[in-house]
Amino acid sequence: MCPTLERKSATLPNAGSTGCLSKPVPRRRCTALIPSEQERQHSLGFENVGRDSLFPFIAERIQVIWDGIYQAMRRFFLMLSWWPFLLSALMPFVSDGLARRKVKQSNFDFSSPLAHRYSFFALLGILYLLLVGLTFPFPLPPQAMPVACLAIALAVNVYLAHTQKIV
Numbered sequence: 001m002c003p004t005l006e007r008k009s010a011t012l013p014n015a016g017s018t019g020c021l022s023k024p025v026p027r028r029r030c031t032a033l034i035p036s037e038q039e040r041q042h043s044l045g046f047e048n049v050g051r052d053s054l055f056p057f058i059a060e061r062i063q064v065i066w067d068g069i070y071q072a073m074r075r076f077f078l079m080l081s082w083w084p085f086l087l088s089a090l091m092p093f094v095s096d097g098l099a100r101r102k103v104k105q106s107n108f109d110f111s112s113p114l115a116h117r118y119s120f121f122a123l124l125g126i127l128y129l130l131l132v133g134l135t136f137p138f139p140l141p142p143q144a145m146p147v148a149c150l151a152i153a154l155a156v157n158v159y160l161a162h163t164q165k166i167v
Helices: 003-011 037-042 054-080 083-107 113-135 144-161
Strands: none
Touching: 054 113, 083 144, 113 144
C-alpha cells in the first residue's frame, strides 16, 4: 500500500471495514518512477544514480499527490453530509420565490432581469467555489458549508422570484 493510505487508515476509526481506504493500492502505483533495490542492482553502472537527490524528491512529490487526493475525498464526503440541510433550506426559499413570482404575475409587477441574471451568476459562483474548495491548500472553516447552503437557497429564491412572468 501507499504510505499515505497506510498512515491515514491507521488514524481513522473503522478504516478496516468498508470504504475506499480498506482496498489496498498496489505498491507499484505509488513508486512507479522509483526503481526498487533489485532494479538498481541489475542496472550496472547506474546503481547509485539519483539515490540521494532525485528519487527521494520524486517520492515526496508522489506523497504530496496522494495527500491531495485524500484531502479532496475527505472534503467531498463532508460536503455530501450537508445535503439534508441544503434540502431543508431550499424548500421554504423555493416556495417563497414561486409565491413572489405568482404575486408579480397577478399584480403586473416588475420582474428584474438584472436580479434574475445576478442570482444565476451567484449560484454558479457558489457552486464553482464549492468545487474548487475540494483542492484548497488551507483548511476551510466549519461555517463554510452552512453559509454556502443558505447562499444557494437565497440565490434560488431571487432567481425564481424574478423569473419572467410569461415563460
